[in-house]
Amino acid sequence: MCGIVGYVGNKQAAQILIDGLTKLEYRGYDSAGIAVIEGGVIKVEKKQGRLENLVEKLKQDGIPEGTVGIGHTRWATHGEPSDINSHPHGNKRVTIVHNGIIENYKEIKDFLSAEGYSFDSETDTETVAKLLDYYISDDPIQTIAKVISEIKGSYSLGIMFRDFPDRIFAVRKESPLIVGLSNEGNFIASDVPAIIQYTREYYLLEENEIAELRADRVRVYDPHGFKVRKVRQRADWDVDAAEKGGFEHFMLKEIHEQPQSVKMTIMPRIRDGLPDFSAEGLDEKRLKAYKNIYIIACGTAMHAGMVGKYVIESLARVPVIVDIASEFRYREPLLTKEDLVIVISQSGETADTRAALTLSKELGATTLAVVNVKGSSIAREADMVVYTHAGPEISVASTKAYMVQVSVMYLLAFELAYIKGTIDEKQCRQYIEELLDMPRIIEEAIGLQEKCQFGASRLVNADSLLYIGRGLDYALSMEGSLKLKEISYIHSESYAAGELKHGTISLITEGMPVIAVATQKRLVEKTVSNIKEVRSRGAMVILICASEVDVEEDVADLIIRLPAANELLMPMVAAVPLQLIAYYTAVLKGCDVDKPRNLAKSVTVE
Secondary structure, three states: OOEEEEEEEOOOHHHHHHHHHHHHHHHOOOEEEEEEEEOOEEEEEEEEOOHHHHHHHHHHHOOOOOOEEEEEEEOOOOOOOOOOOOOOEEOOOEEEEEEEEEOOHHHHHHHHHHOOOOOOOOOOHHHHHHHHHHOOOOOHHHHHHHHHOOOOEEEEEEEEEOOOOOEEEEEEEEOOOEEEEEOOEEEEEOOHHHOOOOOOEEEEOOOOOEEEEEOOOEEEEOOOOOEOOOOOEEOOOOHHHHOOOOOOOHHHHHHHOHHHHHHHHHHHHEEOOEEOOHHHOOOHHHHHHOOEEEEEEOHHHHHHHHHHHHHHHHHHOOOEEEEEHHHHOOOOOOOOOOEEEEEEEOOOOOHHHHHHHHHHHHOOOEEEEEEOOOOOHHHHHOOEEEEOOOOOOOOOOOOHHHHHHHHHHHHHHHHHHHHHOOOOHHHHHHHHHHHHOHHHHHHHHHOOHHHHHHHHHOOOOOOEEEEEEOOHHHHHHHHHHHHHHHHHOOEEEEEEHHHHHHOHHHHOOOOOEEEEEEOOHHHHHHHHHHHHHHHOOOOEEEEEEEOOOOOOHHHOOEEEEEOOOOHHHHHHHHHHHHHHHHHHHHHHHOOOOOOOOOOOOOOOOO
């Protein structure tokens, strides 16, 4: 979950490291630190809290001078947030930064303690630094190879040795890490935005490949010390894509980017007016043969999968099971070679989802990854990959990534239904035409922000609230509830509206907010009945409904009517006001919208 950056070149490293950490702070903000080789000495500066705390400390202590350095922004796992537990870790001879979890750190620590080593922090990372020191030799590649053969878990490591002051080293397993390339120096980073202002050229490190970076060259070795030939990648993001672009927060910027993101994602998968995933290896013959479909994901991605389940089962009549990734592999799933497993992850590095993917492959199922990051771990491991083209999503609360994931689910549903014969060509073309119109309709929905802001003002003082809906609206209410709670810190739960009388209605008190979603015509009457039940018990209700839904104006305290669209596609429309309500509630409460407490963007550990 942490962010790593490193630089070796002909410029002063400290400011480059700070610039990179600024772009990576969304990965963790419990502490930040840098290490720079200055006059043959590794100088470390680190501080608990936000990156700005480190910057202030550097102003007081003096910025270390040197052209070689590594940096880190932390999301705490082992050891509470503190100055001592902050990265970098090490001693006078070796210093490292680390993203991941070392599972056997206790055994390593016990061994090193018996060998006379002492430890200052509570972190698993320090054990790796001291193990590197224990095995240190005149061959740093051999030293690193020896250490990674003994540690277990997930890691990306940036490493500096005092006795090799003109270079940095990097190695990864499961956790993401790239090597940036430029004429003015070379970089390591957890993610492209950290280095894109300096270069768009980079290498993707495979697992346990060891990179040696100097100012004028990069060499990559396998764990046996043999050189590896790497293929250059090029980031297609602009520098501005990782900046706010005039918006107050990244989240609001990313909400506004949704129409373009949807367009960029669906257009490559439509040919002659019909869905086409043949470029991803998912041809009609293969798709038609699957008996069951499993969708596995976490959080927001899982909610996109829930929409996929409703639409695929409704149109294609194929059984779909949606699983929380962290539960999937512990319940001994009944997968066969005739099943398709779809894993959804924005980052492509989500630890639980990746573990579920690995198990699915072991059990013989075909795997399809829906990810946003090219070359990510999940993308490389899956049998087939559908890349969403959302661009970088910086805000921890996912918006545009969710929207493009849902759009992929619709395309898959349309193609599957067409080849199964449950819809004909004319119907399929009609659905595609309506999906192609969604960017325009989403843009209209963004125009509802003034009403959403007013709705947020009715929630800002709430201690707790409920979201309710039926069918697709229930899947949507789950995502709305998650958005609100993760950035505003208001306790919120979503329920199938029909379940209210089975216990949940006892929670309703005078003035308690309830957000109801009603976009499915055949279910509106029953949802309205549930609204009346909660209002009669004192609830304050905000209703988000389709424009053509026939409801009385006094059925709710506030009604937000959505732009017209096919009700099957309404989750893409209704998601927007739910995002905006969450956003404005958090803003009104004075919360840090883009960096909610205790959360990180990429959950790369279990």
